[in-house]
Amino acid sequence: MASPSSFKQELLKKWVLGLQSCCSMAKDMGISERKKAIKLSADLAMASARDGRTCWSRAVIANASKQNESKILVQKILGSECERLVKASSIGFSSCNKRFTSKRILRRSCSSLRRIRRSAPKRVQASSIAKRMVKKRTQLLKGLVPGGESMDEFSLIEETLDYIISLRAQIDVMRCLADASERLKSQ
Amino acid sequence: MMNTALPEMLHCLQTPENLAGNGADLTVLERQRAQLKWLQQQQQQYQQIYFSESQFNVFLPPTTDALQLQDLINNDTTLQKLVNRSMKADSGLANEWPDFGKYSTTSTGFAGQATSFASNGLEPNSLAMGHCLSRTSSCPPAMTLPDGEGRDSVFIASVVERERMKKRKADEAQNPMVTVSEDIRDKRVKVDAEEMESKITEQNTSATISDTPPTTTTHNSNKNDNANNNNNREASSDTSKENPKAPQVPKPDYIHVRARRGQATDSHSLAERVRREKISDRMKYLQNLVPGCNKITGKAGMLDEIINYVQSLQRQVEFLSMKLAAVNPRIDFSVDNLFRKESAQTFPAPDCTGNFSTAGLSSEMANPAYLQFNPVHQVVSLDNPQEMALRRTFSAPMAVPADTFNETASFTQVPHSCSTWENDLQGLYNMGFHQQGRSSAGFPPHAFPGMPEANNLKMEM
Numbered sequence: 213m214a215s216p217s218s219f220k221q222e223l224l225k226k227w228v229l230g231l232q233s234c235c236s237m238a239k240d241m242g243i244s245e246r247k248k249a250i251k252l253s254a255d256l257a258m259a260s261a262r263d264g265r266t267c268w269s270r271a272v273i274a275n276a277s278k279q280n281e282s283k284i285l286v287q288k289i290l291g292s293e294c295e296r297l298v299k300a301s302s303i304g305f306s307s308c309n310k311r312f313t314s315k316r317i318l319r320r321s322c323s324s325l326r327r328i329r330r331s332a333p334k335r336v337q338a339s340s341i342a343k344r345m346v347k348k349r350t351q352l353l354k355g356l357v358p359g360g361e362s363m364d365e366f367s368l369i370e371e372t373l374d375y376i377i378s379l380r381a382q383i384d385v386m387r388c389l390a391d392a393s394e395r396l397k398s399q
Numbered sequence: 400m401m402n403t404a405l406p407e408m409l410h411c412l413q414t415p416e417n418l419a420g421n422g423a424d425l426t427v428l429e430r431q432r433a434q435l436k437w438l439q440q441q442q443q444q445y446q447q448i449y450f451s452e453s454q455f456n457v458f459l460p461p462t463t464d465a466l467q468l469q470d471l472i473n474n475d476t477t478l479q480k481l482v483n484r485s486m487k488a489d490s491g492l493a494n495e496w497p498d499f500g501k502y503s504t505t506s507t508g509f510a511g512q513a514t515s516f517a518s519n520g521l522e523p524n525s526l527a528m529g530h531c532l533s534r535t536s537s538c539p540p541a542m543t544l545p546d547g548e549g550r551d552s553v554f555i556a557s558v559v560e561r562e563r564m565k566k567r568k569a570d571e572a573q574n575p576m577v578t579v580s581e582d583i584r585d586k587r588v589k590v591d592a593e594e595m596e597s598k599i600t601e602q603n604t605s606a607t608i609s610d611t612p613p614t615t616t617t618h619n620s621n622k623n624d625n626a627n628n629n630n631n632r633e634a635s636s637d638t639s640k641e642n643p644k645a646p647q648v649p650k651p652d653y654i655h656v657r658a659r660r661g662q663a664t665d666s667h668s669l670a671e672r673v674r675r676e677k678i679s680d681r682m683k684y685l686q687n688l689v690p691g692c693n694k695i696t697g698k699a700g701m702l703d704e705i706i707n708y709v710q711s712l713q714r715q716v717e718f719l720s721m722k723l724a725a726v727n728p729r730i731d732f733s734v735d736n737l738f739r740k741e742s743a744q745t746f747p748a749p750d751c752t753g754n755f756s757t758a759g760l761s762s763e764m765a766n767p768a769y770l771q772f773n774p775v776h777q778v779v780s781l782d783n784p785q786e787m788a789l790r791r792t793f794s795a796p797m798a799v800p801a802d803t804f805n806e807t808a809s810f811t812q813v814p815h816s817c818s819t820w821e822n823d824l825q826g827l828y829n830m831g832f833h834q835q836g837r838s839s840a841g842f843p844p845h846a847f848p849g850m851p852e853a854n855n856l857k858m859e860m
C-alpha cells in the first residue's frame with residue numbers, strides 16, 4: 213500500500229464488505245455474537261488489506277478459514293484472490309507448523325540434556341537468568357502475534373513491527389466508526 | 400506505505416555517517432606497526448565519547464591495483480548490502496560504502512586516517528544521495544586532498560598519532576553538527592540524537608579484507624564504529640568482516656565474519672553474532688515504535704514493554720468491537736448513515752454540522768417521493784470520485800432549517816452494488832482528507848427541478 217491512509221481505506225472497505233456479508237448471513241444476533249462477528253471481520257479485513265504478504269496476516273486468514281462459520285466471511289472479504297491467499301496461507305502455515313513441531317521435539321531433547329548438565333554445577337549465573345527472562349517474554353510475544361509460534365526470533369520481531377502498525381490502523385478505523393455510530397445513536 | 404515501505408522504513412533512517420578513510424601503501428612491517436598503534440589507540444578511544452564515527456582504514460599494498468579491489472566491491476552488491484546493513488545495525492545510522500577506487504595507489508607514505516566527515520561514503524549511483532546530507536569536513540582544509548568527484552577525501556599524513564589527535568578534536572567539533580543535522584524524513588534521528596546524549600556506547604567493528612592470492616597481500620580495512628543505541632550494547636560489540644577472496648575468483652559474493660581477539664571463531668558463534676545483531680537492529684525500530692520504550696534498557700524490559708503494547712492494542716480492538724456491537728443493534732448498522740455522518744463531521748463549517756445534527760438523520764421521516772431520484776443519484780455516483788466528493792455537499796440553501804433528511808432514506812433504497820460502495824468510500828475519504836479546509840459556502844445551492852419541496856438538507860451522491 214502506498215500510504216497509511218490508503219491502508220485504512222482498504223481496511224474500511226473490506227471491513228464494511230465483511231460486515232454486510234455477516235449481516236446477510238445471520239439476522240438476529242446477541243451482543244456477544246455481534247461483537248465476535250465484528251471483531252472477526254475487522255481482523256480479516258486487516259489481514260486481507262495487508263494482502264497476505266506477512267506471516268501474521270496469513271496466519272489470521274488461515275485460522276479463520278479453518279473454522280466453518282467464518283469460511284464464508286473469509287471468501288466474502290478476500291473476494292477474488294480468496295483462493296490464492298487461502299491456499300498460500302494454509303500451505304505456509306502448515307509447513308510452519310511442521311517446522312514448529314520438529315523444533316519442539318528438538319527443544320525437548322535439548323532441555324533434557326541441559327537439565328542433566330545443569331544439575332552438576334549448582335550455581336545460577338546472572339546471564340542465564342537474563343536469558344531465561346528473555347526467552348519467557350519471547351514465548352509470550354509469540355502467543356500474542358498471530359502465527360507467532362512458528363517464527364524464529366528475527367522474523368518474530370519483524371512481524372511484531374508490522375502487526376503493531378496494522379493494529380494501530382485498525383484501531384483508528386474502528387474508533388472512527390464507533391464514534392460516528394455513537395453520535396448517530398445519541399441523536 | 401506500510402505495506403511495501405516497511406522494510407524501507409526500517410532502512411530509511413539514514414543519516415550520513417562519519418566515515419574516515421585511510422588509503423595507504425605500506426610494507427608489512429609498517430602495517431604491523433600501524434596496527435599495533437591502532438590497537439593502543441583503541442584502548443584510549445574506549446574511554447572517550449564519540450559520536451557516530453567510523454574509521455575506515457584501508458591499507459593498500461603498492462603492488463596491488465586498487466581498481467581490482469574497487470571492482471570487487473562494486474560487483475559485489477550483496478557484500479555492500481551486508482556491510483551497509485551491519486553498519487546500520489551497529490550505529491542505527493546509515494552508512495554508505497566508501498568508494499574504494501578513490502584511494503589512489505600512488506599515495507605515498509601513510510595515508511593516515513582521514514578526518515574528513517564529508518560524505519565520502521556516498522556511492523555515485525546511490526539513491527540515498529538525496530537523503531544524505533553532505534557533511535562539511537571539519538578538519539583543516541590544508542589537509543584535504545579531495546579527489547576528482549570530491550566525494551572522497553584522503554588525508555595523507557606521516558604521523559599517525561598526530562592524525563588521531565586531530566581526528567579527535569575534529570570529532571568533538573563535529574558533534575553539534577551531528578545533533579542539528581536536519582533529517583526531513585524521520586524524527587527517529589532526533590530520537591537517536593537524544594539517545595546519543597544520554598547513552599553512548601562504543602562499538603568497534605573492524606573489517607578485514609583479505610586479498611588476492613596472486614599478490615598474497617592483505618587489505619585491512621578497519622572500521623571503527625561508534626554506536627549510539629543502547630540496545631546494541633548487549634550485542635557483541637565487535638565484529639569483523641572479511642571480504643571475499645581474490646577478485647579473479649568468479650563467485651566472490653560470500654562474506655566472512657571474522658572475530659576479533661578474545662572472541663569465538665567457530666562458524667556457529669559468528670553466525671550467532673550476526674543474527675543477534677540483526678535482531679537488535681529490529682529491536683531498535685520496535686523501540687521507537689512502541690511508546691515509552693525508549694528509556695528502557697535491556698532486552699527483557701523492552702520485550703515486556705512490547706508485549707504490553709501489543710496486548711493493549713488487542714484489548715483496544717476488543718473494546719471497540721464490543722462498543723460497536725453494543726451501540727448498533729444490527730450488525731451492518733446502516734453504514735451509509737455512518738458515512739454520511741462521518742463526512743458531515745469532516746466539514747469544518749459549524750453551520751454544516753449544526754444542520755446535520757438538527758437534521759438528526761431521521762431517515763424514517765423521509766419523503767418517499769425522493770425515491771424516484773435514485774437513478775439520478777446513481778448516475779452521479781459513477782462520476783469521477785473526486786468531483787463527486789466535491790459535489791457531495793449540501794445542495795440546499797443553508798438558511799432553511801432542515802427537518803427531514805431525505806437522502807439517507809433514498810440511499811438506503813439503492814441496491815448496494817460494489818461500485819457504489821467504492822465510490823462512497825472514495826468520496827468519504829476524499830472528503831476526509833482533501834476537503835478539510837473547504838467550507839460548503841463555495842458550492843452553489845442546487846435545486847432539483849422536480850422538487851418544489853427541496854428546501855431540505857440534502858446531499859448529492
